[in-house]
Amino acid sequence: xxxxxxxxxxxxxxxxxxxxxxxxxxxxxxxxxxxxxxxxxxxxxxxxxxxxxxxxxxxxxxxxxxxxxxxxxxxxxxxxxxxxxxxxxxxxxxxxxxxxxxxxxxxxxxxxxxxxxxxxxxxxxxxxxxxxxxxxxxxxxxxxxxxxxxxxxxxxxxxxxxxxxxxxxxxxxxxxxxxxxxxxxxxxxxxxxxxxxxxxxxxxxxxxxxxxxxxxxxxxxxxxxxxxxxxxxxxxxxxxxxxxxxxxxxxxxxxxxxxxxxxxxxxxxxxxxxxxxxxxxxxxxxxxxxxxxxxxxxxxxxxxxxxxxxxxxxxxxxxxxxxxxxxxxxxxxxxxxxxxxxxxxxxxxxxxxxxxxxxxxxxxxxxxx
Numbered sequence: 001x002x003x004x005x006x007x008x009x010x011x012x013x014x015x016x017x018x019x020x021x022x023x024x025x026x027x028x029x030x031x032x033x034x035x036x037x038x039x040x041x042x043x044x045x046x047x048x049x050x051x052x053x054x055x056x057x058x059x060x061x062x063x064x065x066x067x068x069x070x071x072x073x074x075x076x077x078x079x080x081x082x083x084x085x086x087x088x089x090x091x092x093x094x095x096x097x098x099x100x101x102x103x104x105x106x107x108x109x110x111x112x113x114x115x116x117x118x119x120x121x122x123x124x125x126x127x128x129x130x131x132x133x134x135x136x137x138x139x140x141x142x143x144x145x146x147x148x149x150x151x152x153x154x155x156x157x158x159x160x161x162x163x164x165x166x167x168x169x170x171x172x173x174x175x176x177x178x179x180x181x182x183x184x185x186x187x188x189x190x191x192x193x194x195x196x197x198x199x200x201x202x203x204x205x206x207x208x209x210x211x212x213x214x215x216x217x218x219x220x221x222x223x224x225x226x227x228x229x230x231x232x233x234x235x236x237x238x239x240x241x242x243x244x245x246x247x248x249x250x251x252x253x254x255x256x257x258x259x260x261x262x263x264x265x266x267x268x269x270x271x272x273x274x275x276x277x278x279x280x281x282x283x284x285x286x287x288x289x290x291x292x293x294x295x296x297x298x299x300x301x302x303x304x305x306x307x308x309x310x311x312x313x314x315x316x317x318x319x320x321x322x323x324x325x326x327x328x329x330x331x332x333x334x335x336x337x338x339x340x341x342x343x344x345x346x347x348x349x350x351x352x353x354x355x356x357x358x359x360x361x362x363x364x365x366x367x368x369x
Contacts, residue, residue, distance in 0.1 A: 004031045004364055007094060007119075009039040009110035010102035011046030015273040019126065019353070020046075020102040021053045022166035026357035037094050039087070041105040060086055062105040080109070087113040097364035098122060100356075101137060108133045115140040120363035124356060126165050126272030127297040128304050130154035142363050145356045147272060147349070148304060163356055164349020165276035172280045174261045181262035184255060185225055185248050192331045193223040195263035195283075197253070203269055205316050206288050206323070207232040210267075211239050213324035218243060222331055225262065227253045265331050267323065270302040270313075278311075279348030284340035286312045286326060288319045310343035 008024055010016045020038070027034050040046035042059035050057040060083040087109040091099070099114035100122045101107035114121050115137075123141040125134050128148040138144050138155040146155070147165040182189045194217075198206045207228055217224060223246045228236040233251040240247045253259045260266070260281045268274045270287040278285045287305070289298035305311035312330070314322050330336055 004034040004361070005037075005094060005096045006034055006360065006364065007037050007039060007091070007096040007099045007110065007114065008102065009099065010104035010107040011038075011040040011050070012044050012104035013271065014045065014049075015126065015271040016102050016104040017046045017049050018168050018273055019124065019166040020100075021050065021055070022168060022353040023100060023102070023124070023356050023360070024053075024055060026166070026353040027360060029354075030357055030361055037090070037096070039090060039106050039110045044105070046104070046106075058086075058090060060106050060109060062109060083109040084113065088116070091117045091119060097367050098360050100124065100360055101134075101141075102126070103131070103134065108137065111137045111141070120367045122356070122360050122363060124166075125151065125155070126276075127301055129295050129297045129300040131294045131297065143359050145352075145359065147276065147352075161355070161359060162349075163359075164352035165272050166353035166356060167273065167277050167280060168256070169353075171256045171260065171277055174257060174281055177258060177261040181258040184258045185262060187223050187225075187246070187248065187262065191221055191223045191246070192264045193225065193262050194265050194267065194327055194331060195225045195227075195259050196267045197227045197259070197274070198229050198269055203229065203288070203290070204232060205319050206267060206269075207236060209319045209323035211236070212320060213327065214239060214243065214247065216324050216328065218246065220328060220331075222246070222327070224248065225253070225259055226250070227259070264337065265327065267327070270298040272297075272301060275301050275305070276348065276352075279305075279344050280350070282341045282345045282348070284311075284330065284337045285344065286314060286323070286330070288314050288316055288323075291316045305344065305347065308343055308347070310340060310347060312340070 008020050036055050038050045038055050038057040040057050040059050041062045047059050061079050062083040091113045096119050098120050101111040102124045111121050120142040123144045125146045135154050144155045144159045145161050145163040225248045236249045240249045266283045266285045270289040287302040289302050302313045306313045
């Protein structure tokens with residue numbers, strides 16, 4: 001059997017990168033001899049995270065359009081043309097059996113080049129509302145793996161497979177980890193714990209809301225694990241001086257499984273990866289969608305859950321005012337926490353990476369070089 005060759009494109013945030021790596025690892029389980037080439041955007045997070053996971057990556061000089069008029073926007077058409085030419089060369093030289101797009105700047109040029117070269121393409125749409133690039137790519141994609149029902153509003157129905165989102169398998173295995181988590185974070189097993197995460201890049205509004213709530217939460221005996229992201233970390237450390245016994249400040253949580261294991265309540269952005277992980281670990285959650293996300297997809301992700309009474313939504317504009325009281329109302333309400341946990345549980349899809357990997361291998365086997 002000839003060696004399988006797979007191109008995976010996309011990135012920008014952890015929400016695109018970690019699922020891409022999960023899919024690659026699932027393909028490796030099926031076909032250990034597979035040769036991978038990741039294609040990302042120069043200067044973005046994937047250029048470091050993918051090599052750390054053991055895969056080769058090439059960067060395209062692609063960037064997004066800024067929402068306001070800037071000099072960068074003047075460069076956009078030239079960078080797009082340059083990226084399209086590079087993508088065409090990469091597809092031709094690598095001779096891939098299948099190309100997978102997971103979202104992010106690099107997915108557009110790479111999947112378009114693969115489609116033109118008649119390489120089968122698999123599109124992975126992580127959100128409940130498809131962005132413009134994926135809607136265009138979906139017209140020519142061979143298969144489209146989605147995480148939510150109702151995606152025929154954006155894609156041809158016959159191409160859609162409902163798989164859920166690939167997640168980091170090590171992150172969702174929580175059984176027997178509560179005691180280890182208490183030791184890891186050096187917290188009190190008798191107290192309620194709130195986990196605050198702002199995505200891989202941090203979240204300024206959520207961080208300020210936590211900063212405002214510190215005194216009120218301390219009076220009620222709540223413990224907090226606070227992932228700040230890079231930009232707010234120093235400021236958060238200053239706010240936590242003298243409170244280190246119950247307020248654990250960290251720039252990035254490397255052991256997210258332990259973060260989930262210790263949490264009685266989670267405060268999070270509503271990116272696709274975060275939502276999928278929280279469904280699988282069955283954690284009561286307060287979602288604060290990032291308002292600048294493309295097509296406001298984070299709000300739409302969160303509303304899928306809130307309409308099913310499976311989560312609480314606070315808008316970014318209101319979070320500084322409302323987070324303190326919302327946490328206090330929920331954290332000691334055992335029946336409400338149990339209801340949220342019960343309602344979010346059926347929305348998690350197990351084995352998404354394996355299902356997507358199977359589809360990718362099937363497409364590769366059907367292609368003829």
